[in-house]
Amino acid sequence: MTSSFRIQCFKFMASLNDYLLVSGLLFSIGLFGVVLRRNIIIVFMCLELMLSAANLSLVAFSRFNTANGLPDYNGQMLVFFVITVAAAEVAVGLAIIVALYRSRQTIHTDELTSLKG
Amino acid sequence: MPSYLFWLFSTIMLIGGAAVVAFRNPVSSALSVVACFVGLAGLFIGLSAFFVGVIQILVYTGAVMVLFLFIIMLLDLKDEQKRARKHAPLVAGLGLVIAFVVQLLGVLSRSPDKSAPALDEKALAAAASHFNAGGKIATSLTDGRLPDVQLIGHTLFTQYNLPFQILGVLLLVATVGVVALSKKQAE
Numbered sequence: 600m601t602s603s604f605r606i607q608c609f610k611f612m613a614s615l616n617d618y619l620l621v622s623g624l625l626f627s628i629g630l631f632g633v634v635l636r637r638n639i640i641i642v643f644m645c646l647e648l649m650l651s652a653a654n655l656s657l658v659a660f661s662r663f664n665t666a667n668g669l670p671d672y673n674g675q676m677l678v679f680f681v682i683t684v685a686a687a688e689v690a691v692g693l694a695i696i697v698a699l700y701r702s703r704q705t706i707h708t709d710e711l712t713s714l715k716g
Numbered sequence: 717m718p719s720y721l722f723w724l725f726s727t728i729m730l731i732g733g734a735a736v737v738a739f740r741n742p743v744s745s746a747l748s749v750v751a752c753f754v755g756l757a758g759l760f761i762g763l764s765a766f767f768v769g770v771i772q773i774l775v776y777t778g779a780v781m782v783l784f785l786f787i788i789m790l791l792d793l794k795d796e797q798k799r800a801r802k803h804a805p806l807v808a809g810l811g812l813v814i815a816f817v818v819q820l821l822g823v824l825s826r827s828p829d830k831s832a833p834a835l836d837e838k839a840l841a842a843a844a845s846h847f848n849a850g851g852k853i854a855t856s857l858t859d860g861r862l863p864d865v866q867l868i869g870h871t872l873f874t875q876y877n878l879p880f881q882i883l884g885v886l887l888l889v890a891t892v893g894v895v896a897l898s899k900k901q902a903e
Contacts, residue, residue, distance in 0.1 A: 621730065
C-alpha cells in the first residue's frame with residue numbers, strides 16, 4: 600500500500616486518489632478541531648473546514664468522471680448549493696452566538712451547562 | 717494539474733487547517749482559515765472548476781470569514797487562558813481522527829486509481845456537438861476553451877431551476893431569521 604502511494608506522489612499529474620486523500624485529511628483536521636476546541640466560534644470555523652473538504656472531493660469527482668467529454672457539472676452544482684447553504688448557515692449561526700454571548704457573557708462550551716443532567 | 721502545484725496548494729490548505737486548530741487567538745484562527753481556503757481555491761482552479769474557485773474566494777474568504785472576524789471583534793474575545801486542559805477531548809479527537817485516516821488509507825489503497833481525462837482542444841471540440849451550434853458554449857468549445865461559467869449557468873437554469881428558486885427562499889428565510897435573532901428582546 601505504501602509503495603503504491605509513493606509512486607502516486609511522484610507522478611506528473613495528480614490522480615483522483617491524491618485529491619481524495621487530501622480532502623479526507625482536511626476533513627479529519629476539521630473533525631479534530633470540533634472535538635478538541637472549546638471556543639464555539641472556532642468550532643464553527645472547523646465545521647466550515649469539514650464542509651469545504653466535502654466540496655473538494657465533489658469537485659474532484661466532477662473532474663475525473665467526464666460526461667460527454669466535459670467535467671460532470673452535476674457535482675459542481677452540488678458544490679454551488681453547499682456553498683450557498685453554508686453562507687446562510689454561518690449568518691444564522693453567528694447571530695445565535697451573539698445572542699448567546701448577550702445572555703451568558705461566555706462562548707466557551709465548558710461553561711454552558713444548563714442542559715447537563 | 718501538475719503534481720508539484722497540487723502538492724503546493726494542498727500543503728497550504730492542510731497547514732492552514734492545522735493552524736486553525738492550533739492557534740489560541742481566534743483572530744489568528746480566522747486568518748488561517750483564509751489561508752486554507754485560498755489553497756483550496758487553487759486546487760479548484762487546478763481541477764478546471766474556475767467558477768467554483770472564484771466563488772470560494774469571493775464567498776468564503778471574502779464574505780464568510782469577514783463576518784467571522786467582525787463577530788470576533790464585536791465580542792472582543794481575549795486569548796484563551798491556559799486552563800487546565802481536560803484530556804478526554806484530546807484522546808477522543810485523536811482516536812476519531814486516527815480511525816478515520818486509517819480507514820481512508822485502507823479504502824484508497826484498494827480502490828482503483830484514476831487519472832484525469834484529457835480536456836485538450838480535441839476533446840473540447842468533440843463535446844461541442846452536444847450543444848446548440850452557433851451558441852456561445854459551442855463556439856468556445858470549438859475554439860478549444862472550456863466555457864466553465866456558461867456551462868454552470870446552463871446546468872443551473874435548465875436541470876436545477878427549482879432547487880435554485882428554493883435556495884433563494886432559503887436565503888430570504890435566513891436573512892429574516894438573523895434580523896429576528898439579533899433584535900434586542902423586550903423584557
